[in-house]
Amino acid sequence: xxxxxxxxxxxxxxxxxxxxxxxxxxxxxxxxxxxxxxxxxxxxxxxxxxxxxxxxxxxxxxxxxxxxxxxxxxxxxxxxxxxxxxxxxxxxxxxxxxxxxxxxxxxxxxxxxxxxxxxxxxxxxxxxxxxxxxx
Amino acid sequence: xxxxxxxxxxxxxxxxxxxxxxxxxxxxxxxxxxxxxxxxxxxxxxxxxxxxxxxxxxxxxxxxxxxxxxxxxxxxxxxxxxxxxxxxxxxxxxxxxxxxxxxxxxxxxxxxxxxxxxxxxxxxxxxxxxxxxxxxxxxxxxxxxxxxxxxxxxxxxxxxxxxxxxxxxxxxxxxxxxxxxxxxxxxxxxxxxxxxxxxxxxxxxxxxxxxxxxxxxxxxxxxxxxxxxxxxxxxxxxxxxxxxxxxxxxxxxxxxxxxxxxxxxxxxxxxxxxxxxxxxxxxxxxxxxxxxxxxxxxxxxxxxxxxxxxxxxxxxxxxxxxxxxxxxxxxxxxxxxxxxxxxxxxxxxxxxxxxxxxxxxxxxxxxxxxxxxxxxxxxxxxxxxxxxxxxxxxxxxxxxxxxxxxxxxxxxxxxxxxxxxxxxxxxxxxxxxxxxxxxxxxxxxxxxxxxxxxxxxxxxxxxxxxxxxxxxxxxxxxxxxxxxxxxxxxxxxxxxxxxxxxxxxxxxxxxxxxxxxxxxxxxxxxxxxxxxxxxxxxxxxxxxxxxxxxxxxxxxxxxxxxxxxxxxxxxxxxxxxxxxxxxxxxxxxxxxxxxxxxxxxxx
Numbered sequence: 001x002x003x004x005x006x007x008x009x010x011x012x013x014x015x016x017x018x019x020x021x022x023x024x025x026x027x028x029x030x031x032x033x034x035x036x037x038x039x040x041x042x043x044x045x046x047x048x049x050x051x052x053x054x055x056x057x058x059x060x061x062x063x064x065x066x067x068x069x070x071x072x073x074x075x076x077x078x079x080x081x082x083x084x085x086x087x088x089x090x091x092x093x094x095x096x097x098x099x100x101x102x103x104x105x106x107x108x109x110x111x112x113x114x115x116x117x118x119x120x121x122x123x124x125x126x127x128x129x130x131x132x133x134x135x
Numbered sequence: 136x137x138x139x140x141x142x143x144x145x146x147x148x149x150x151x152x153x154x155x156x157x158x159x160x161x162x163x164x165x166x167x168x169x170x171x172x173x174x175x176x177x178x179x180x181x182x183x184x185x186x187x188x189x190x191x192x193x194x195x196x197x198x199x200x201x202x203x204x205x206x207x208x209x210x211x212x213x214x215x216x217x218x219x220x221x222x223x224x225x226x227x228x229x230x231x232x233x234x235x236x237x238x239x240x241x242x243x244x245x246x247x248x249x250x251x252x253x254x255x256x257x258x259x260x261x262x263x264x265x266x267x268x269x270x271x272x273x274x275x276x277x278x279x280x281x282x283x284x285x286x287x288x289x290x291x292x293x294x295x296x297x298x299x300x301x302x303x304x305x306x307x308x309x310x311x312x313x314x315x316x317x318x319x320x321x322x323x324x325x326x327x328x329x330x331x332x333x334x335x336x337x338x339x340x341x342x343x344x345x346x347x348x349x350x351x352x353x354x355x356x357x358x359x360x361x362x363x364x365x366x367x368x369x370x371x372x373x374x375x376x377x378x379x380x381x382x383x384x385x386x387x388x389x390x391x392x393x394x395x396x397x398x399x400x401x402x403x404x405x406x407x408x409x410x411x412x413x414x415x416x417x418x419x420x421x422x423x424x425x426x427x428x429x430x431x432x433x434x435x436x437x438x439x440x441x442x443x444x445x446x447x448x449x450x451x452x453x454x455x456x457x458x459x460x461x462x463x464x465x466x467x468x469x470x471x472x473x474x475x476x477x478x479x480x481x482x483x484x485x486x487x488x489x490x491x492x493x494x495x496x497x498x499x500x501x502x503x504x505x506x507x508x509x510x511x512x513x514x515x516x517x518x519x520x521x522x523x524x525x526x527x528x529x530x531x532x533x534x535x536x537x538x539x540x541x542x543x544x545x546x547x548x549x550x551x552x553x554x555x556x557x558x559x560x561x562x563x564x565x566x567x568x569x570x571x572x573x574x575x576x577x578x579x580x581x582x583x584x585x586x587x588x589x590x591x592x593x594x595x596x597x598x599x600x601x602x603x604x605x606x607x608x609x610x611x612x613x614x615x616x617x618x619x620x621x622x623x624x625x626x627x628x629x630x631x632x633x634x635x636x637x638x639x640x641x642x643x644x645x646x647x648x649x650x651x652x653x654x655x656x657x658x659x660x661x662x663x664x665x666x667x668x669x670x671x672x673x674x675x676x677x678x679x680x681x682x683x684x685x686x687x688x689x690x691x692x693x694x695x696x697x698x699x700x701x702x703x704x705x706x707x708x709x710x711x712x713x714x715x716x717x718x719x720x721x722x723x724x725x726x727x728x729x730x731x732x733x734x735x736x737x738x
Contacts, residue, residue: 009385014361017382018350021366030378045381046473064539075260076253104548111544126256133249 060108063091077130078123085116141233146181148226159219160280160625170210173218220281241599251596258598276622278451295409300388302331305379310340311395313348328404333360338368338375370480377477394463399508417498418467426509433732436636446626453502455557460490484529497553516730517681520647527569531655534566572648586695605707643725646685682726689723
């Protein structure tokens, strides 16, 4: 098992563990206090959680959200798609200009463009048909 | 041409599904000749009707040829299913796109005002999404009833007498009645297994008189039982379980989760631990089962609505190594839990979320299809709603966090993601199916608008209405309800009456699930709502107040449906709208009815 914190467990005595108050924590350790005010440090005994995304991939989240909006925008005759799909594409261009892209981000870029293009291909005829009815 | 292909495929589908619903589960063998023969019979019946009525011979034969061609591949792909299941699924796949295409073509061909056109297309969009979700439900139902060969089904685990690793059982509590926890601890003390410890982790219980008796009992039960009381603790249940991990005996190899109200069977560890002789197995899950219902009561119907998940989706997911870890009555390898960084304190269904991270690393999971312990259902309908809200919200949190890992391109983005396509499908669908009730609410809006338009004879269309669409919608709806009751009957071995009441038990929480789906999309975090298990009578007014929205919607649907049927013209359209409104009324009014009569936690 990797990680320094997984080999050095601190097991509290029954008296200590009978009442523990959380004070704070960092990536490795819990900082606690007992009922009598004693301070305790307990290693977390597990790897750091991998909950945080890399900065550039997090930057794609707005593009993905725009893509979802573009998908839902198909419902009103594709009108929403005509707005949101190009915005999603535009957003990815902003990311390209601002971040050095890793391989995963290049795939995300391609996915956003591909899905946006498919949605647009569906939305354009719908919108034209709607425009005909307006006209 | 689309309409003729729709009628032909609809005829096949109706014949195939009706036969499956009547006799599907009884055929317990697979045979390619039988499968192909049955497909030919179904196609023949549909073609005969088509040729005698609307069909053009060339079209009929070409389409039949295509269906037979697809059928050959289909039967190879679904070779573990019986002939009924294979043919029903193939015809469902064929009829769905034609139904959509026909609806689409009608929307485009009839003269509509621009606004009406927009509304019709929106309706159509929802119909497409709902049809896809309905197909996923149907697939699950057919797999569980028509699958003949189960490759991963585990009904008995081979004992391993020399294999008895130390198991640390974690029992998180928060403000639980001490007598309920005491019962749980006494059951654990009787476990027939040589090496285990029990860590009771009480977090943020405000009253000392609530947790002190539990602490005392732990001391009485001996050194295997340890008690931790945590104050001001963040992260709800997951936060407490993460701390329990730090206090786990370093020699422990497995972690078990036991909810505060679960009475584990004495053989729980003896039977399940030997599964871990497989070094790649990360977790095993036994069904969540309940003990506090009286046969014939409303609680029994709710009990079976709980059991549905462990009798239908879980066995199906297990075939593809795609089950979820649902916490209580499950064991997980400690090293794997440490490797994934413990329980996610952000997600309120931390157990299911953790299982996805485990499977992402390429580990195996297994569902042990045997009840190993029984807990308490929520005592009131309000508690039931609260629990359902948490499950739905938590699953949408999982979807929001992990959706990219479930996409077809996931492995290109993250080569470390080892989820198989089937695992990605089941996790994605498992989360998306929670939106079914939200789509039902959207449909209800269209239906209410349609009812009002019908009553006022306004010249506005919310959905295209033609005779085939009305007829087929009604037929498909009846078949779907029949299928739902049928799977409850067969998978849970229920009478029709109990299956019907269980089905309505599930419908009765539809509104709260829809709300949870909307909230899950809007906000990323929610408080962990503990399910109350305290006994006590609920005043009638409180029971009704807990379902005020459902009751109000149900009454509106009932009034409008009745008005449409009584006051409008005698057309098929009237009967469809009126009938659907009454059907929706029955779904929403089920909530106050269950709230009044559902009472669990028998004395």
